[in-house]
Amino acid sequence: MNPADQASEQELIAKAKAGNAEAWGELYRQHAPAIFRFCRRAMHAREDAEDATMDIFIKVRQKLSQYDSSRPFNAWLYTVAANHCWDLLRRRRGRQDLETGEIENMPLEHPDPGQLEQLIEKSSSQEVRRALDQLPARARMALVLRYYSDMSYDDVAATLGVRRAFVGVVLLRARHQLRDILGGRGVDGGTS
Amino acid sequence: MIHFDEMACLLYLEGQLEPSREREMALHIGECDTCRTLLHALERESHVLAVALTEDNEPMPARLLSTRSWGVPSWVWTLAFGGFALGAYWLWAGTVDPWLQQLSNAGFGGTDFMSMLVFSGAFWEGWSYMIEVLQVLALVIVGIAAIGLLRRRFRRHTAIAVVMSVMALALALPQRAAATELRHDESVLVPATEVIHTDLIVSGASVRVDGTVEGDLIAFTGMLIVTGHVTGDIIAFAGQMRMEGTVDGNVRVISHTVSIDGSVSKNVTYIGNTFDLTERGQVGGSLISIAGDADVDGHIHRDVLGMIRRTHLDGGIGGQMWLRGRNLTIGQTAEIGGSAIFSGSRKPVVASGAKLASPLHIETQEEERREMFEAIRVIVNEIVGFGAALLLGVLLVTVVPGFFHATLRETGRIGVPIGVGAVALLISVFLLALGILLIFVGVGAGVAGVLGYAPILYVSQVFVGAWLGSRILGETSSTTGAIIGRIAVGLLILHVAGLIPVLGGLIWLAVALWGTGAVLLGFYRMSRAEPAVLSA
Numbered sequence: 030m031n032p033a034d035q036a037s038e039q040e041l042i043a044k045a046k047a048g049n050a051e052a053w054g055e056l057y058r059q060h061a062p063a064i065f066r067f068c069r070r071a072m073h074a075r076e077d078a079e080d081a082t083m084d085i086f087i088k089v090r091q092k093l094s095q096y097d098s099s100r101p102f103n104a105w106l107y108t109v110a111a112n113h114c115w116d117l118l119r120r121r122r123g124r125q126d127l128e129t130g131e132i133e134n135m136p137l138e139h140p141d142p143g144q145l146e147q148l149i150e151k152s153s154s155q156e157v158r159r160a161l162d163q164l165p166a167r168a169r170m171a172l173v174l175r176y177y178s179d180m181s182y183d184d185v186a187a188t189l190g191v192r193r194a195f196v197g198v199v200l201l202r203a204r205h206q207l208r209d210i211l212g213g214r215g216v217d218g219g220t221s
Numbered sequence: 222m223i224h225f226d227e228m229a230c231l232l233y234l235e236g237q238l239e240p241s242r243e244r245e246m247a248l249h250i251g252e253c254d255t256c257r258t259l260l261h262a263l264e265r266e267s268h269v270l271a272v273a274l275t276e277d278n279e280p281m282p283a284r285l286l287s288t289r290s291w292g293v294p295s296w297v298w299t300l301a302f303g304g305f306a307l308g309a310y311w312l313w314a315g316t317v318d319p320w321l322q323q324l325s326n327a328g329f330g331g332t333d334f335m336s337m338l339v340f341s342g343a344f345w346e347g348w349s350y351m352i353e354v355l356q357v358l359a360l361v362i363v364g365i366a367a368i369g370l371l372r373r374r375f376r377r378h379t380a381i382a383v384v385m386s387v388m389a390l391a392l393a394l395p396q397r398a399a400a401t402e403l404r405h406d407e408s409v410l411v412p413a414t415e416v417i418h419t420d421l422i423v424s425g426a427s428v429r430v431d432g433t434v435e436g437d438l439i440a441f442t443g444m445l446i447v448t449g450h451v452t453g454d455i456i457a458f459a460g461q462m463r464m465e466g467t468v469d470g471n472v473r474v475i476s477h478t479v480s481i482d483g484s485v486s487k488n489v490t491y492i493g494n495t496f497d498l499t500e501r502g503q504v505g506g507s508l509i510s511i512a513g514d515a516d517v518d519g520h521i522h523r524d525v526l527g528m529i530r531r532t533h534l535d536g537g538i539g540g541q542m543w544l545r546g547r548n549l550t551i552g553q554t555a556e557i558g559g560s561a562i563f564s565g566s567r568k569p570v571v572a573s574g575a576k577l578a579s580p581l582h583i584e585t586q587e588e589e590r591r592e593m594f595e596a597i598r599v600i601v602n603e604i605v606g607f608g609a610a611l612l613l614g615v616l617l618v619t620v621v622p623g624f625f626h627a628t629l630r631e632t633g634r635i636g637v638p639i640g641v642g643a644v645a646l647l648i649s650v651f652l653l654a655l656g657i658l659l660i661f662v663g664v665g666a667g668v669a670g671v672l673g674y675a676p677i678l679y680v681s682q683v684f685v686g687a688w689l690g691s692r693i694l695g696e697t698s699s700t701t702g703a704i705i706g707r708i709a710v711g712l713l714i715l716h717v718a719g720l721i722p723v724l725g726g727l728i729w730l731a732v733a734l735w736g737t738g739a740v741l742l743g744f745y746r747m748s749r750a751e752p753a754v755l756s757a
Contacts, residue, residue: 140262154272155273
């Protein structure tokens with residue numbers, strides 16, 4: 030986003046904070062599609078994603094006064110969205126995912142670079158999305174946070190409630206599970 | 222050569238390695254083909270992941286995009302609820318109340334008619350207990366619903382909804398007294414010397430009660446004769462019944478013929494062919510009957526409400542009389558204490574000596590024409606009903622699309638809205654009972670809020686119809702025309718199916734429960750979403 034756009038967005042936010050409905054509507058129009066897509070990637074069902082999108086914007090509206098304008102609005106929005114979705118997933122699934130200790134101790138097969146290249150080349154985006162849907166909640170969420178929202182390792186760690194040092198492990202394990210699904214071997218270890 | 226592992230390669234790619242380790246790796250990959258290839262593969266994988274995740278492959282749902290309802294502030298929803306209440310009041314003031322007034326003028330005033338039907342136990346004495354139970358239950362339900370709303374986890378409470386539905390069903394069933402004696406034989410006789418200190422349920426080819434039953438007598442028999450004393454009610458399903466004794470409660474009978482030659486302290490409800498109240502026969506309360514012939518020579522202390530083909534009255538009626546049938550003959554010894562109205566195809570015969578408190582009001586009709594008009598009326602009603610519901614659907618889709626889609630989505634969840642609808646029905650029954658009580662003490666306006674339920678009931682068919690149409694024609698994205706088409710198809714099916722006897726009634730009941738639940742959930746969704754997200 031260029032400085033002019035940033036200034037314009039900050040102006041909108043300031044107006045929305047002051048209770049300007051049109052400004053809020055504009056902010057919503059600008060960001061709702063991306064947040065819906067984020068929710069769609071994070072949640073299994075479309076209905077859940079729709080509900081989550083609405084709920085996230087309700088929260089954002091309520092917490093708008095707490096937003097620190099020195100931070101990018103987009104990043105803050107994704108943090109709220111990520112926390113909301115992860116909270117929902119956790120409450121619904123319970124602690125079914127493997128704990129970090131178990132993840133740490135689980136050995137990962139070293140990939141053959143050639144085979145990995147081949148697998149990547151033959152997989153379409155649609156196949157990757159389908160495979161993502163089959164991943165355990167934490168693995169899917171980690172990939173979404175990192176590669177959709179472009180969150181830092183610190184933010185991913187804070188959202189998922191794991192130590193920063195384990196974020197890489199969670200991501201790598203998620204990639205392995207994804208490869209297994211794409212390669213027709215199904216998910217190992219984790220549960221969804 | 223020692224290679225770096227995949228973890229290190231990933232962290233290197235993502236810029237997460239310590240600076241010294243990063244430098245070490247940068248040097249290594251300059252010399253190592255294996256690690257360089259792995260890095261490249263991981264980089265490609267990151268790219269593929271990012272593309273797959275960020276690709277805009279799915280449009281925003283209509284309810285999230287619905288700009289027409291943007292800026293609708295929360296007070297609009299409050300106003301909408303107010304509008305519903307006003308509409309309900311209009312419905313009451315314009316339709317229900319005049320109808321009751323007409324009945325009142327015809328001799329069945331609110332106190333007599335409604336209380337006779339509902340509260341005095343003409344049909345079932347358990348009403349008063351049921352209302353008490355409903356009051357408690359309504360509070361419990363409101364509590365549970367409030368908890369559900371606060372937790373914002375409706376979807377996870379399908380089990381609660383199912384339990385509520387079961388409770389609604391259980392409440393709809395009459396509860397019998399716990400202490401009951403059962404007797405079954407070819408011929409059952411309760412001799413004059415016997416006293417049964419509880420309810421008696423009896424079945425057999427013939428049943429004769431000469432003794433005393435200190436409770437209710439429930440009989441399933443070909444021939445029932447009661448010459449003794451029943452302190453409770455008589456409920457009978459019999460070929461013939463003759464009552465020559467004393468009943469302290471009500472008599473409710475479905476039989477071919479019934480003859481009352483004794484005394485009934487409360488009301489008589491009869492469905493069958495021939496009703497005979499002999500000269501010695503006394504009914505302390507009212508008579509409600511659907512019968513072929515009725516001969517009333519005895520005395521009925523309160524009102525008579527009947528759909529009877531031929532009625533011959535030589536006895537007395539202390540209250541008012543409303544009869545619908547073909548023939549009415551009022552003999553010279555007859556007496557009617559209140560107003561009397563007869564609606565039938567032939568002119569009634571009134572003997573000159575008959576003592577009527579007011580002149581008999583006669584409404585004669587040509588039956589055949591009436592039946593034909595009735596059939597036309599039913600068809601026209603259905604067509605108008607279909608058109609009105611479709612129009613309502615079109616209005617909802619175009620004026621409040623957000624609400625429409627939210628509610629339609631709730632309709633698709635089937636179990637939850639039906640459960641919520643059942644809960645709403647329970648609460649509304651309780652409120653309705655309360656409303657009727659208010660009417661009796663003259664606070665008619667008090668029912669305006671109660672009847673807010675009626676418009677929701679009406680709207681419910683639109684959403685169930687839309688859902689049904691979508692199932693048949695397939696899901697549609699959001700074009701208004703396609704949605705209206707689906708509403709039309711669904712409504713058409715519902716209205717045609719609704720004409721089927723019995724099944725049609727059950728269908729409408731299901732639609733009412735299902736749609737009401739969906740509408741309430743839709744309101745709930747919108748009341749949460751609209752003000753916060755889209756408006757100030």
